[in-house]
Amino acid sequence: MVAALSTEWFAGGRRCHRKVRITGGGGAVEATVVDECDSRRGCKDDVVDSSPAVWRALGLDTDAGEVRVTWTDA
Template structure:
């Protein structure tokens, strides 16, 4: 009986450690490498329908992003801010997560899909299409 209790405690501690390490990885404890793509979040633009987090469309001047499914985490990051740093310019900006870039329907697993305003704040031109960045929870 004592061995079973010890085994349960060990499993719980291991799960807590993994959970803590994952949370720390995205919350200032480190930055995650990603590819940033440009997306329109206004009605009729390439983003498709309204944003998954709030059911709204967003202007191209709003600092908003859609995250790949794993990072979107089933909506756990909805309406929270992330910090994005351009590897090209070194500039950093905070943007709000409003949507999912669905990895089951063509979006790669390492994408931060962002509005033109994010690109502008980072000193980047949207015609490039995709750039390397790092990001973390703000």
């Protein structure tokens, strides 16, 4: 399971290849940060983008497009 974080949260790459805990849909999973969602190029400032495996593990509808989740460093 992988994720991308918006620019500020990506922290200049300091979170790259580290695990974050994503909570939503009544569950929580750990995912590895592998990329930045560049806020200077159109990505919102509060984005956690993740693979479909994360959505499925949280029981979220992968067709929803966008849902509210929270995250912390794992």
